[in-house]
Amino acid sequence: MADPVPGLDPAAFRAALARFPSGVTIVTTRSEAGTPHGFTASSFAALSLDPPLVLVCLDRGADCFPVFTAAQRFVVNIVTPAHAALAVRFATKGEDKFADAGFEFDDQGIALLPDAAAVIRCELERAVPGGDHVILIGRVHDARTGDGEPVMWYRGDFLRIGESAA
Ligand SMILES: Cc1cc2nc3c(=O)[nH]c(=O)nc-3n(C[C@H](O)[C@H](O)[C@H](O)COP(=O)(O)O)c2cc1C
Secondary structure (H helix, E strand, O other): OOOOOOOOOHHHHHHHHHOOOEEOEEEEEEOOOOOEEEEEEOOOEEEEOOOOEEEEEEEOOOOOHHHHHHOOEEEEEEOOHHHHHHHHHOOOOOOOOOOOOOOEEOOOOOEEOOOOOEEEEEEEEEEEEEOOEEEEEEEEEEEEEOOOOOOEEEOOEEEOOOOOOO
């Protein structure tokens, strides 16, 4: 673990981060041997339109870390309220994550959710170190949207999108 930062209360830092609502993604890839891997991520973000780049941050302590950093491709599934239990499963170490979950596999053998709010297929462009995480930068080669609305993650809870504040 890194040394504590003078003046920064780690609990206050976490609480401040939790005040930032996000979407929820299930990010998938496959090992060289063809085994599917994935994890739930709220750190997904758009990075660039031209070239089309996205990013997601992966904890170095994740079991799937070596597979993602060695992978050539990954898929970002932006999930809906109907996927909340699945997102919990993909956030739980040691789970049989892909069993009976309605995944399909693309031409590269990477799992995608056909009823996701959106599916973004990427080539791994770079893996950039970022403290205890690595930033996976993906070059997008295919993006599609579904009918479902995305679910939100806020203060440790899955929420439906609310009404307009405008
Ligand atoms: C809503 C939610 C968002 C998460 N976001 C991230 C994230 O952006 N990056 C990350 O590394 N872990 C994130 N996690 C934790 C991982 O999903 C979890 O540690 C996962 O089990 C790691 O993969 P592993 O099973 O291969 O170790 C999140 C968990 C939840 C519930």
